[in-house]
Amino acid sequence: MNALPTKGDEAWRYADLKLLADVWQDVPSPEQITVKAGESMARQICEIPVIGNGVAMADLDIVIEDGATFTLHVLAAAVQYGRINIKTTLGKGSHFELGGAILGNGDQSLEIVTETIHAKPEATSNQVVRSVLGGKATGTFMGKVHVARDAQRTDAAQSVKSMLLDRSATANSKPELEIFADDVLCAHGATVGELDKEALFYMASRGLDPETAKRLMLQAFIGDAFVSAADDVREAIEGKALTILEALS
Amino acid sequence: MLKIENLQANVGVTQILNGLSLTINAGEIHAIMGPNGAGKSTLAYTLGGRPNYEVTDGSVSFTTSVRAEPVDAQTDDPSTSSGRTDQTLDLLDMDPHERAAAGIFLGFQYPVEIPGVSNLQFLRESLNAQRKVRGEDPLSGAEFIKLAKEKAGLLKMDMEMLKRAVNVGFSGGEKKRNEMVQMGIIDPKLAILDETDSGLDIDALRIVGDGINSIMRKPDKAVLLITHYQRLLDLVKPDFVHVLANGKIVKTGGPELALELEEHGYEAVAA
Ligand SMILES: Nc1ncnc2c1ncn2[C@@H]1O[C@H](COP(=O)(O)OP(=O)(O)OP(=O)(O)O)[C@@H](O)[C@H]1O
Ligand SMILES: [Mg+2]
Numbered sequence: 001m002n003a004l005p006t007k008g009d010e011a012w013r014y015a016d017l018k019l020l021a022d023v024w025q026d027v028p029s030p031e032q033i034t035v036k037a038g039e040s041m042a043r044q045i046c047e048i049p050v051i052g053n054g055v056a057m058a059d060l061d062i063v064i065e066d067g068a069t070f071t072l073h074v075l076a077a078a079v080q081y082g083r084i085n086i087k088t089t090l091g092k093g094s095h096f097e098l099g100g101a102i103l104g105n106g107d108q109s110l111e112i113v114t115e116t117i118h119a120k121p122e123a124t125s126n127q128v129v130r131s132v133l134g135g136k137a138t139g140t141f142m143g144k145v146h147v148a149r150d151a152q153r154t155d156a157a158q159s160v161k162s163m164l165l166d167r168s169a170t171a172n173s174k175p176e177l178e179i180f181a182d183d184v185l186c187a188h189g190a191t192v193g194e195l196d197k198e199a200l201f202y203m204a205s206r207g208l209d210p211e212t213a214k215r216l217m218l219q220a221f222i223g224d225a226f227v228s229a230a231d232d233v234r235e236a237i238e239g240k241a242l243t244i245l246e247a248l249s
Numbered sequence: 250m251l252k253i254e255n256l257q258a259n260v261g262v263t264q265i266l267n268g269l270s271l272t273i274n275a276g277e278i279h280a281i282m283g284p285n286g287a288g289k290s291t292l293a294y295t296l297g298g299r300p301n302y303e304v305t306d307g308s309v310s311f312t313t314s315v316r317a318e319p320v321d322a323q324t325d326d327p328s329t330s331s332g333r334t335d336q337t338l339d340l341l342d343m344d345p346h347e348r349a350a351a352g353i354f355l356g357f358q359y360p361v362e363i364p365g366v367s368n369l370q371f372l373r374e375s376l377n378a379q380r381k382v383r384g385e386d387p388l389s390g391a392e393f394i395k396l397a398k399e400k401a402g403l404l405k406m407d408m409e410m411l412k413r414a415v416n417v418g419f420s421g422g423e424k425k426r427n428e429m430v431q432m433g434i435i436d437p438k439l440a441i442l443d444e445t446d447s448g449l450d451i452d453a454l455r456i457v458g459d460g461i462n463s464i465m466r467k468p469d470k471a472v473l474l475i476t477h478y479q480r481l482l483d484l485v486k487p488d489f490v491h492v493l494a495n496g497k498i499v500k501t502g503g504p505e506l507a508l509e510l511e512e513h514g515y516e517a518v519a520a
Contacts, residue, residue: 197300202361203371204345205297205354206435207379213346216374220365220414 014140014172016055016081016109023051030061030087037065037091044233045074045084046240054080066091066120073229073237076110076139077103077244086114090123098127099225101241102162104137104169105248111140118151118181127158130225132218134165134248140172143188149180160190163221165248218245250275250471251296251340251439256307258295265291267496268307273439278465278472280482280507283493284515289475290358292493293443297355298345309340313352313438314469315383349375350382352438354431356445358475360424363415368427369397371415372434379435400433404460421448429460440465441473446481458484479511492519 004024005012020027035041048056056079064070068091076082088096096116104110116125131139145156162171173190195217203213222241226234251273258266265288273279283289295302296309317334338351363371377387388396401408404426416424425445432440442461446454462485465472474485482490482504490506491498492515500506500519510518 196361196363198361199363201297201299201345202357202363203375205349205357206371206375206431207346207349207382208371208375209346209378210344212374212378216366216371217363220363223365 010176011113011115011142011144014109014111014138014142015083019053019055019081023053023055026051027057028059030059030085033060033062033070035062035064035068035070035094038067039065040069040071042071042073042230042233044072044229044237046237048076048079048082048084050079056082057085058083059085060087062086062088062096064088064090064094064096064123067093069095069097071097071228072099073226073233074098074100074112075103075237075241075244076100076112077108077241079110080108082108082110084112086112087117088114088125089117089119090125092120093122094120095123096125096127097228098125098129099228100127100129100141101222101225101237102129102131102133102139102141103222103241103244103248104131104139105134105165107136109138109140111142113140113142115144116146116156118145118147118154118156120148121150121152121154121181123151124155125157126228127160128225128228129158129160130222131160131162131171132165132222132245132248133162133169133171136166136168136170138170138172140174142172142174142176144176144178145186147177147179147181147184147186151181152183154181154183155185157185157187158189159224160188161221161224162190162192163218164192164194215242215246250277250312251473252308252310252312253296254308256292256295256309257305258291259303259305260291261301264305265496266295269493269497270307271491271498273471273473275471276468277488278474278485280474280476280487280490281493281498282476282490282507282510282515287493288496289493290443291496293355293358293441293473293475296340296348296353296441298340298343298348304341310337311340311348311351311353311439312337346378347382349435349437350379354435354437354440356425356428356432356440356442358443358447360416360419360428362417362419364417366415367413368411368415368430369394372397372411372431376435396434397430400430400464403433403463404430405456406430422450422453425449426453426457429457429464433460433464436464438469439471439473441475443475444477445474446476446478454480455484461485479507482507494519 050056253271256269492500
């Protein structure tokens with residue numbers, strides 16, 4: 001295992017290093033996943049594996065070979081400090097799809113950190129992350145996209161939206177682009193907002209109590225992260241997310 | 250049904266309603282006209298209980314006939330009781346969703362978009378939330394769809410539109426028509442319709458007018474129509490027409506008052 005990261009390490013700047021220090025020796029090395037050329041694979045993380053001391057971490061190192069597709073859906077929630085690390089290397093004409101939700105309250109700190117390497121031409125990646133944060137929670141998305149010199153016609157998109165239920169919550173969204181090819185599409189959108197008060201009143205005027213109105217809006221909000229999932233996966237991960245949301249709002 | 254007395258309300262720190270009084274009985278249709286900025290929408294929002302609309306004086310009571318609670322099955326003689334009783338509520342004491350469940354429907358001048366929430370899901374949850382408050386059983390999916398189809402048909406709205414997110418990407422006129430589909434499904438006692446006619450094309454105006462008549466023109470219901478135009482009043486004939494200016498009702502008359510206003514303007518008629 002490597003040495004404990006410091007605040008100076010960019011990818012760890014929002015991490016709870018105090019909590020991490022005690023369990024660092026137990027952090028497993030990244031899980032290696034290879035999607036063979038032309039194949040499709042899907043994975044989900046509905047619960048981040050707990051290491052101990054309130055820390056949970058998932059770490060994936062994914063290689064998507066030429067023409068292959070990897071679809072990943074993750075839920076970061078329900079632990080004091082949770083981190084999902086995803087390093088992806090894309091082959092020619094391959095596709096990486098990530099849908100993630102970060103749901104936190106209290107003084108939880110949850111993060112999804114991706115490093116997406118477009119090593120070959122014509123690969124596409126699409127990352128959709130939705131955060132709902134209450135209390136003093138912190139939700140962080142860091143997405144580094146690296147496009148190699150000969151990775152022409154790369155299309156890499158990131159959409160990151162955060163909803164703060166309380167002013168005391170914090171959303172961090174940090175895209176980082178390293179682009180060495182010239183024929184590249186990299187779209188990044190990040191917003192931070194609150195529940196739309198007009199919509200809440202509109203819903204109340206139709207008879208919806210505040211809790212139900214909130215639930216419908218948050219459900220729709222995080223739903224964006226899971227539209228790309230197969231029906232059964234979507235049902236499972238969204239169901240889990242909704243249960244957590246209900247406790248949260 | 251609705252009794253507003255000396256209502257005074259602030260929006261933020263500004264007083265907008267300046268002692269407004271108005272009584273609406275069951276079976277009546279009232280029209281409110283008045284210059285831009287007079288406080289018509291403010292009245293509608295205040296009656297709906299919108300946050301930040303603060304009532305500083307006056308009262309609003311809402312009386313409807315509700316199912317009588319059988320106090321005691323033994324002594325409750327069904328032959329002497331119609332099973333219904335009048336209930337008077339202090340509207341200003343209630344939350345917005347409670348007012349809706351009591352039977353008040355607000356047709357918005359600017360209907361709100363709710364991304365990601367379908368009209369059908371929204372309306373079914375709304376209706377069932379209201380039914381729950383009233384102690385009624387929820388409608389099943391099939392029962393609800395049947396009802397939604399019927400009301401969408403009445404307003405000549407395609408069911409496909411109801412599968413889309415609430416008002417998202419709807420044209421101005423479609424949003425207004427959607428308000429009326431919602432009203433049909435929710436089936437309120439009192440509808441407060443804020444410029445539902447604005448933005449409608451000629452055919453849509455007729456459809457909406459007919460819709461209002463068929464949904465709301467009943468002896469146990471009432472309508473408060475806020476409008477700038479006689480065209481709607483030709484279709485939905487009001488029993489009373491009021492002029493609202495500077496936050497209060499300054500003149501009340503019959504349907505002829507609207508025609509007079511159309512001809513001579515607010516300044517001349519309501520001065
Ligand atoms: N948030 C606010 N803060 C201060 N003043 C407000 C606020 N909202 C509305 N007003 C003011 O209240 C007054 C009444 O507005 P209202 O929307 O009720 O008018 P209206 O009669 O519905 O007009 P229209 O015919 O144009 O729809 C206006 O002068 C408006 O500028
Ligand atoms: Mg208005």
